[in-house]
Amino acid sequence: MPREAEPSLNERAFVIQALQEGQRLDGRALDQFRKLELKFGDQYGVADVTLGKTRVLAKVSAEVTAPYTDRPFDGIFTITTELSPMASPAFEVNRPTETEVLLSRLLEKTVRRSNALDLESLCLVAGQKCWSVRVDLHVLSHDGNLIDASCLAVVAALRHFRKPDTSIEGDVVTIYTPAEREPVPLSWLHSPFCVTFSFYGDNGEIMLADANLLEEQLRVASCTISLNKHGEICQVAKLGGTAVEAISLIQCASAAVSKVKEFSTLVDLKLADDIKRRDKGGLMAELSAENER
Amino acid sequence: MTVTTEPEALLSHLHKADGSATYSYAGYTVIGAVNGPIEAQKRDELPEEAIIDVVVRPAAGVGGTRERHLESLLQSTLRQIILVNNFPRTLIQIILQITVTPENEYVNGKLVQANVNLPVVPALLQTAILSLLSASLPMTATLTSTCLAIISEDGQRHIVKTPTARQIEQSQSFHVLAFTSQNELILAESEGAFTMKEWDDVYSAAYRQCCTTAATDDADTLMDEGLPTDTDLRRFIRSTVEQKTASDLYWK
Amino acid sequence: MATQAERVFVLPGDEIPASLIPSHPKRALKLGPGLRHMPPSELIPTVAGELVTDHKKNSIWVEYNGGRRPGPEYYYVTITDYNPNAILPQLAFEMATKKTRPQLTHGALVYARVCLANRHMDPELECVSPTTGKADGLGPLVGGMLYDISLGMARRLLMRKSVEEGKVAVLEELGSAGLAFETAVGRNGKLWVNSESVKTVLIVGRAVKETDDDKLGVEQQKKLVRKLIKEMS
Numbered sequence: 001m002p003r004e005a006e007p008s009l010n011e012r013a014f015v016i017q018a019l020q021e022g023q024r025l026d027g028r029a030l031d032q033f034r035k036l037e038l039k040f041g042d043q044y045g046v047a048d049v050t051l052g053k054t055r056v057l058a059k060v061s062a063e064v065t066a067p068y069t070d071r072p073f074d075g076i077f078t079i080t081t082e083l084s085p086m087a088s089p090a091f092e093v094n095r096p097t098e099t100e101v102l103l104s105r106l107l108e109k110t111v112r113r114s115n116a117l118d119l120e121s122l123c124l125v126a127g128q129k130c131w132s133v134r135v136d137l138h139v140l141s142h143d144g145n146l147i148d149a150s151c152l153a154v155v156a157a158l159r160h161f162r163k164p165d166t167s168i169e170g171d172v173v174t175i176y177t178p179a180e181r182e183p184v185p186l187s188w189l190h191s192p193f194c195v196t197f198s199f200y201g202d203n204g205e206i207m208l209a210d211a212n213l214l215e216e217q218l219r220v221a222s223c224t225i226s227l228n229k230h231g232e233i234c235q236v237a238k239l240g241g242t243a244v245e246a247i248s249l250i251q252c253a254s255a256a257v258s259k260v261k262e263f264s265t266l267v268d269l270k271l272a273d274d275i276k277r278r279d280k281g282g283l284m285a286e287l288s289a290e291n292e293r
Numbered sequence: 294m295t296v297t298t299e300p301e302a303l304l305s306h307l308h309k310a311d312g313s314a315t316y317s318y319a320g321y322t323v324i325g326a327v328n329g330p331i332e333a334q335k336r337d338e339l340p341e342e343a344i345i346d347v348v349v350r351p352a353a354g355v356g357g358t359r360e361r362h363l364e365s366l367l368q369s370t371l372r373q374i375i376l377v378n379n380f381p382r383t384l385i386q387i388i389l390q391i392t393v394t395p396e397n398e399y400v401n402g403k404l405v406q407a408n409v410n411l412p413v414v415p416a417l418l419q420t421a422i423l424s425l426l427s428a429s430l431p432m433t434a435t436l437t438s439t440c441l442a443i444i445s446e447d448g449q450r451h452i453v454k455t456p457t458a459r460q461i462e463q464s465q466s467f468h469v470l471a472f473t474s475q476n477e478l479i480l481a482e483s484e485g486a487f488t489m490k491e492w493d494d495v496y497s498a499a500y501r502q503c504c505t506t507a508a509t510d511d512a513d514t515l516m517d518e519g520l521p522t523d524t525d526l527r528r529f530i531r532s533t534v535e536q537k538t539a540s541d542l543y544w545k
Numbered sequence: 546m547a548t549q550a551e552r553v554f555v556l557p558g559d560e561i562p563a564s565l566i567p568s569h570p571k572r573a574l575k576l577g578p579g580l581r582h583m584p585p586s587e588l589i590p591t592v593a594g595e596l597v598t599d600h601k602k603n604s605i606w607v608e609y610n611g612g613r614r615p616g617p618e619y620y621y622v623t624i625t626d627y628n629p630n631a632i633l634p635q636l637a638f639e640m641a642t643k644k645t646r647p648q649l650t651h652g653a654l655v656y657a658r659v660c661l662a663n664r665h666m667d668p669e670l671e672c673v674s675p676t677t678g679k680a681d682g683l684g685p686l687v688g689g690m691l692y693d694i695s696l697g698m699a700r701r702l703l704m705r706k707s708v709e710e711g712k713v714a715v716l717e718e719l720g721s722a723g724l725a726f727e728t729a730v731g732r733n734g735k736l737w738v739n740s741e742s743v744k745t746v747l748i749v750g751r752a753v754k755e756t757d758d759d760k761l762g763v764e765q766q767k768k769l770v771r772k773l774i775k776e777m778s
Contacts (some may be wrong), residue, residue: 544712
C-alpha cells in the first residue's frame with residue numbers, strides 16, 4: 001500500500017524553528033488543544049468526537065455469551081480499534097500499522113485494565129451466561145492525536161450505552177427487548193482519559209499538547225498519561241524516542257490533571273444534555289410503540 | 294427509533310480524504326470516503342484500467358462474509374459507471390463505514406449474523422455515489438437506488454417502498470434495485486419468494502421512484518401520486534452536489 | 546539439442562550469430578539487459594557474460610553478475626501523496642551540466658513544471674524552460690514553509706489577476722501592510738511561503754489557509770489580515 005509521504009526538509013526546519021520561538025502553525029499556545037466536540041447519536045452507545053480535523057466514532061454493543069472458563073464470575077469486555085483506509089490510504093485492512101497497535105494497547109491499559117467497567121456486574125449466571133460488551137472504534141479522519149480523541153470517545157460511548165434489561169428467576173434468565181423494558185446503563189466505576197504530549201528539540205525541551213499530524217511526524221518523543229479526574233494515574237507510556245528530563249514528565253502529569261478535569265466535565269455535561277433531550281421525546285416514543293402494537 | 298423520511302447528506306466533510314459524504318436515509322447512516330486515483334500495489338494493478346476497491350465496515354463487529362458480499366455487489370456496480378479506463382494501473386478506494394442501522398425494538402441485536410444484508414445496499418450505493426462526486430472522479434452517469442418489500446396482508450400482497458426493519462422481517466420478498474441516470478437498470482438483487490408478475494411490479498415501482506425527475510418536475514405531480522414518502526432521489530443527489538459546487542465556487 | 550545446451554559466452558562488441566537470435570513468427574523480439582540494438586538488425590552485447598535466449602518468449606539477454614546499477618540520472622519527486630513519483634532529470638535545471646547540477650538531498654523541495662503527462666507513464670518534470678533555457682522562477686526552494694491548500698485555492702492564486710478574478714486579496718493586503726515575503730504556488734495544492742521572519746511566514750500561511758477553509762470573501766479577508774497582524778505584533 002502507498003506509504004505516507006514524509007514532510008519535506010523545509011517543513012521540518014521551519015516547524016522546529018517556529019516552535020523554538022514559541023509559535024505553532026495554527027497559532028495555538030503550546031499547551032492548547034484544538035477545538036474539541038463530543039456528540040451522541042440517536043442510538044445509545046454512539047459517541048462522535050472531533051478534535052480539530054481529527055474525527056473518531058465509538059460504538060458500543062452488547063450480547064449474551066458464555067464467560068471465559070478461567071473467569072466464571074466476570075463478563076467480557078473488548079475494545080476493537082481497526083484503522084481503515086478511510087483515515088489514510090496507508091492503513092490497510094487486516095494489516096495493523098504501528099499506530100494502530102499502539103492505540104489499541106493504550107486504550108486497553110487505560111480503560112480496560114484500570115477497571116473502569118465493573119466486569120462482575122456483567123455476569124448473569126456464574127460460569128454459564130454473561131454479557132459481552134464490545135466497543136468498536138472507527139477513525140474517520142486522522143489529523144494527529146488519535147489517542148486522546150479515541151479514549152474520550154470510548155469512555156463517553158460506554159457511559160452513554162444502555163444494555164437490555166434482564167431478570168433472573170431460578171435458572172431462567174429473561175432478556176427484555178427495548179420494547180418490553182427500558183434498557184439499563186452499565187455499572188461504571190471511574191472515567192479515565194488520555195493526554196498525550198509531544199517533545200521537540202535536541203533534548204526534548206519543547207513540550208506540546210495535542211499535536212496535529214505534521215507535528216506528530218516531526219516530534220522526537222512522545223508521552224501519554226492516562227488518569228481520571230481525581231488525579232489517579234492509570235498508566236504512563238513513553239515509548240522510545242529521545243530521553244527527556246524527569247522534570248518534564250512531572251510537568252506533563254500536572255498539565256494532564258487539569259486537562260482531564262476539563263474532559264470529565266465535558267462528558268458529564270454532554271451526558272446530562274442528552275438525557276434531557278431524550279426525556280422530552282421519551283413519552284412520545286412510548287406512545288408510538290404502543291400504537292404499532 | 295424515528296426513521297428519517299427525507300434523505301440527508303453532508304459532502305466533503307472529511308478533510309484528509311479526496312472525497313467524502315455522510316448520507317442518512319430510512320434509518321441508515323453511512324459515512325463514505327473516496328481516495329484516488331492513487332498508486333496501486335504492483336501485484337494488483339491492471340494495465341488498462343483502475344482497480345475499484347470497495348471496503349464496507351459494519352458499525353459494530355468486524356466485517357465478515359456478509360460485508361464481502363456487499364463489497365462485491367457494489368464493486369461490480371460502481372466499476373460500470375466510473376471511467377476506469379482513464380486511470381490505468383491505479384487504485385480508486387471507496388470506504389463505506391456504516392454508523393447507524395435501523396433498530397428493531399422487538400428483537401435484541403446479535404453481532405454475528407450470517408444472513409445477507411440487502412436492505413443496507415441503497416444507502417451504501419447512494420453514499421458511494423455522493424463520495425465519488427465529492428472526489429470529482431469522472432463517471433459516465435450517476436445512479437439512484439431503492440429497496441422494496443412485498444408484504445402480504447389479509448391475503449393480499451402489496452409493495453412497500455423503503456420498508457422499516459420490522460416490515461422487512463415480515464415480508465414475503467425483498468428487492469434492491471438501482472438505475473443509472475440514463476434510466477438503465479444496473480443492479481437488481483432479490484430475496485424471498487415472488488412471481489415474475491410481482492417482480493415486474495417491483496421494477497415499475499422502483500423505476501418510478503428512481504427515474505422520474507424529468508417527468509415530475511413540479512410539485513403538483515408529486516402531490517398527485519399521494520405518497521409523501523416518495524422521495525425524489527435523483528433530484529436529491531443533484532441538489533446536494535449543486536449546493537456543494539456552489540459553495541466551492543463561492544468566489545466566482 | 547546440442548546447440549541449445551551449449552553455453553554461449555559473449556564479450557562486449559562480439560558478433561552474435563544470427564542462428565542464435567530467436568525468430569518467433571509472431572512475437573516481437575525482446576531484448577534484455579546487456580544487449581544493444583544497432584539499426585537495422587544488428588545486436589551487440591555490451592557486457593561480458595552468458596548469452597541466454599528464450600525461444601518461447603522470443604527474448605534474448607546476457608546473464609552476468611557484478612558491476613552495479615547505473616546511478617540515478619533522475620530525481621524522484623512526490624507531486625501528491627499516495628501517487629507514483631514523477632521523474633525530474635538532473636539536468637533539467639537552468640545552466641545545469643554534470644558538474645553544476647543542483648545537489649538535492651532526500652526531502653528537498655523543488656518548484657517544477659510538468660512537461661510530460663500521460664496516463665500510461667509516470668509524469669516528467671522540468672525546472673527550466675526548454676525553449677529559452679531560463680529557469681523562469683523554477684528550481685529548488687530553500688527555506689520557508691510548505692502549506693497544503695485546496696486545488697481550487699491553488700488555481701485562484703495562480704490566476705493572472707488573482708485579486709480581481711480569483712478574489713484572493715490576502716497576499717496583496719499583507720504586502721501593503723509592510724510584510725516582506727515570497728510565495729510559490731503549485732497546482733498540486735501546495736503553497737510555499739518564505740520570509741526572513743518566522744512570524745511573517747506564519748501570518749501568510751494562516752491567512753491563506755483560513756481564507757481557503759472558511760471560504761472568506763474579500764472584505765472578510767481584509768479583516769482577517771488586520772486581526773492576524775494585530776495578534777502577532
